[in-house]
Amino acid sequence: MSYGIAVEVKNLNVSIAGKPILKDVNVKIPESTITAIMGPSGSGKTTLLRVLNRLIDLIEGVEVKGSVKIFGRNILETDPYEVRRMSGMVFQIPNPFPHLSIYDNVALGAKINGIAKSKRELDELVKWALEKAMLWDEVKDRLRDPPWKLSGGQQQRLCLARALALKPRLLLLDEPTANIDPVNTLKIEEALRNLKKEEDMTIILVTHMPHQAIRISDYIIMLYEGVVVEVGPTEEIAINPKHELTSRFLRGEM
Amino acid sequence: MPNWRSLKSNVFIVLVVILALIAIAPVFHIIIYITLRGLPVILEAGIEFFISTPAAVIAEKPGGIAPAIVGTLFMTTMATIIAVPIAVLAATFSAEYPNHIITKAVRATSRSLLEVATILVGMLVFALIVLPLGRFTGLAGAIALAIVMIPYVYTYTELALLSVPKTYIEAGYSIGLKKAQVIYLVTLRIARRGVMRGVTIGVAKAMGETAPLLFTAFGARNVIFGGPLEPMDAIPLMIFQFIQTGFENWNKLAWGGAFVLLVLYLTLFIISRRIVREVRV
Ligand SMILES: Nc1ncnc2c1ncn2[C@@H]1O[C@H](COP(=O)(O)OP(=O)(O)O)[C@@H](O)[C@H]1O
Ligand SMILES: [Mg+2]
Numbered sequence: 001m002s003y004g005i006a007v008e009v010k011n012l013n014v015s016i017a018g019k020p021i022l023k024d025v026n027v028k029i030p031e032s033t034i035t036a037i038m039g040p041s042g043s044g045k046t047t048l049l050r051v052l053n054r055l056i057d058l059i060e061g062v063e064v065k066g067s068v069k070i071f072g073r074n075i076l077e078t079d080p081y082e083v084r085r086m087s088g089m090v091f092q093i094p095n096p097f098p099h100l101s102i103y104d105n106v107a108l109g110a111k112i113n114g115i116a117k118s119k120r121e122l123d124e125l126v127k128w129a130l131e132k133a134m135l136w137d138e139v140k141d142r143l144r145d146p147p148w149k150l151s152g153g154q155q156q157r158l159c160l161a162r163a164l165a166l167k168p169r170l171l172l173l174d175e176p177t178a179n180i181d182p183v184n185t186l187k188i189e190e191a192l193r194n195l196k197k198e199e200d201m202t203i204i205l206v207t208h209m210p211h212q213a214i215r216i217s218d219y220i221i222m223l224y225e226g227v228v229v230e231v232g233p234t235e236e237i238a239i240n241p242k243h244e245l246t247s248r249f250l251r252g253e254m
Numbered sequence: 255m256p257n258w259r260s261l262k263s264n265v266f267i268v269l270v271v272i273l274a275l276i277a278i279a280p281v282f283h284i285i286i287y288i289t290l291r292g293l294p295v296i297l298e299a300g301i302e303f304f305i306s307t308p309a310a311v312i313a314e315k316p317g318g319i320a321p322a323i324v325g326t327l328f329m330t331t332m333a334t335i336i337a338v339p340i341a342v343l344a345a346t347f348s349a350e351y352p353n354h355i356i357t358k359a360v361r362a363t364s365r366s367l368l369e370v371a372t373i374l375v376g377m378l379v380f381a382l383i384v385l386p387l388g389r390f391t392g393l394a395g396a397i398a399l400a401i402v403m404i405p406y407v408y409t410y411t412e413l414a415l416l417s418v419p420k421t422y423i424e425a426g427y428s429i430g431l432k433k434a435q436v437i438y439l440v441t442l443r444i445a446r447r448g449v450m451r452g453v454t455i456g457v458a459k460a461m462g463e464t465a466p467l468l469f470t471a472f473g474a475r476n477v478i479f480g481g482p483l484e485p486m487d488a489i490p491l492m493i494f495q496f497i498q499t500g501f502e503n504w505n506k507l508a509w510g511g512a513f514v515l516l517v518l519y520l521t522l523f524i525i526s527r528r529i530v531r532e533v534r535v
Contacts, residue, residue: 055424085430095421098535099443108439109429148534159425166429 005069006031006170006202007052012066014047014226016059021047023226025066029219031169034196034203036213036234038249039223045206046092048223049172052204053087054080070170085113087170088163092178094155096147096162103143105158106130110165125165132199133161134191153184160191171195173205177212189216210250214238222246285516292513295506303510308475311501319511320478322492325392326518328479329471329488330461332396333403337460338453340400341407346437348408349415364405373465375401380469392486395471399460406456407449414448415441419535447532454526458519464490489515 007029014022022044029035037045050056051068057080068075075083096105106126116122130136135157147155156176163171177185193216195201207213213220213234220237222230222245230243241247296303302318309317348357379398384390418441426436467488473495474485489511496504
């Protein structure tokens, strides 16, 4: 367990159709930690997250400058398909593939990327991912069901399992609990904590629930209009925010 | 006052129902009329109707329309095999690159093909295939039907692909899928019902066409199946030609054929709904 740097962003500038979205972002995220990205809507949180798995490339007219290293590799100079295999992503609105069964939702990425070689390995991987997403007990008897038979919260945990099946060292979550109930929110938070502890995963989580950030994160990155206004350990920031915006945000005033 | 209002709304509902009935009445009229004229012919002719060639005009029994049935099944199947991959590929390209010059060209072509009289399609294939080959062939008929079919499959498929929510495409990329894999394993699968709708309508359209076959397959009724490089009959072609004659036997075959076509349509729509489940998003 060497706690090196998982993500290192230097002088990152992102613009879409000439409009600057992220301005000179510099952050270092240590391995095996949970980092919360916070900030008002439109501040560039999603954009920052999508740079990390190059999903940003899907947007037309986007320009990315600077350097982004993930586990030492400059991902801006790596084939985007390879970059995406390095991390898993969970989206704001649960989006399990509607045409695939619960099992296949988890298995698809592993199959395509050759992570499981045999049917048995695949079965084990799917089970592992669903267990880690704290969903296994609820779905083990109906793995062939379509995902729409699950509740919204279960669907989001299925999406977490889908991301985990790639066996990523880095996990990206974009407001994963913004659209689900409190019980499921706590389950996902527990799953994230366990993934950090047991699997040494590095987790980056966009959230606009201050309590969530305080509950589970080790570090907080505060974004405002594309600029990192504050970054540091959660305990420090929660007790003694340096920036006016941060304290207002933590008090729930934004 | 409340009574007056509920009376008004009742009158309105009755009016809507009556208008709806008027709107769909022609469909029932066609179905009933064709059944009344066609079914007795088939019942009278028996199995002969499906396995024989048409009898002479003065014969005691009308014989059958086997060449037309076989021809329609053959040419429609061939046309589907030709048209669907081309149309789906083109639609995939259009959905992926909506502003590309090729997309614009394909869209314009497709739109004009939907509007142009299908006899022109027949004449085009006549010039491109029948003339160089020196003969009418079932193959040329199939190609003409494929051209009729393509714009329907293309239009429906493109629409279905574009209506797939972006978030599933992003999820596909996020688990490391390549572009082609996202299209094939995610987008097309989610859009499958829409694609199938296009294929069904395209096939139905092609199956009922006469005009594109006049100068291509031409029609041949003395053998049941002469091969793809021989002239070939089709049910609508046979109906079109037989109904114009004054011979009772041939008139009967035309009505029987219309009934067979009707049954083929219903089968097509039922099967296509059964084999592809809707994806709930
Ligand atoms: N596809 C896009 N095209 C144009 N502008 C975009 C696009 N996506 C995001 N933006 C802009 O980038 C800014 C940051 O957006 P986003 O990263 O989604 O913010 P957040 O996730 O913090 O709400 C917003 O001003 C938004 O309008
Ligand atoms: Mg966002």
